[in-house]
Amino acid sequence: MRRYSKENTIADASHTGPRHVAIIMDGNGRWATQRGRPRLFGHHAGARRVREVVETCPDIGVEYLTIFAFSTENWKRTQVEVAGLMSLFRRYISKEARSLNQFGARVRFIGDRVRLDAKLIALMDELETLTAGNTSVNLTIALNYGGRDEVARATQRLARDVADGKLHPDTVDEETLPKYLDTYVLPDPDLVIRTSGEARISNFLLWQSAYSEYEFIDTLWPDFSREEFTRLCASYGMRDRRFGGVKK
Incomplete structure (x- = not known):
């Protein structure tokens, strides 16, 4: 992991960029506070x-975009802020x-x-149905989402299938659990x-972001x-991704 500064330059942006980008959209409250406005002003x-x-x-060239809109931990915020966010x-x-x-x-919601x-919920369902046939970009919105909560819910579903005889315990491996995650139709970021x-x-995309x-x-x-989004994606194309292997 490394920090990125705006002074970084990209020597060659022709490298393959990321297919799936996930974003933790942080700083709305501080942005508003710096301007003497309430936190909800920043969220808007x-x-x-x-x-x-x-x-x-x-x-x-980004085909999938996943944004973290509201976490399972965000319910701890003030009632006013939570109600405003909803x-x-x-x-x-x-x-x-x-x-x-x-x-x-x-558009999908996880x-x-x-x-x-x-x-x-009704608005979420309607938007998913309305956009189901679209192909320009896959936007996934993580709403009341937590990585640990997702894995726990996925494990419950997997356990029920084992109990119902639909799945044998000996066949469960690291390729099995992802099929029960909210993101089962998406590539990893x-x-x-x-x-x-x-x-x-x-607590964002804990399983999916392993690499x-x-x-x-x-x-x-x-x-x-x-411009900053484009620069970050171009920077990704300069990285040597070996997934645990050794470059030949």
Whole structure:
């Protein structure tokens, strides 16, 4: 893992870029505080940034984009902030559904929906159905998502199949569990980006990111730009990825 500074330059951007990029969108609250505004002001600014990143993906060869919108731990925030975020999610889905569909984005949601309200779940279902045939970019939104929670839920489903005789314990290996994860239809992320200067993964895609490359950048999410996203993806293409092997 390494930090990326805006001063880094890319000597040759022709290398193969990441197919799947996952982003921990951090820094909305600090961005708002720096401007003397409430934290929700920053969350609204961050939501507007998502569209620019999504629209950049096809231009730079990114087929899959996964964004961390709300974690299972975020329920610990104040009731006002949580309620504001849930309202923002409903508003974002309603407002952006048409443009996402027209752009050709296929939208999926991952995470545990049990704690989400019925109206939000209905909007999520509608957006997934509306965009199911789109192919320009696969946008996955992690909402009430936690990596440990995902693995626990996947293990429960796997255990039920074993108990029902659909799966033999001796056949369970590292290729089995991914079929029970929320992301079973997605490739593992090649590159994980975290904004705001924090250098931790915060329970995001724990199983899937075992061999992902990481970029921890100082930029707060509302300031994250198309140019910086493009630069980070180009930087990925310069890396020597051996997956535990030795370069010949």
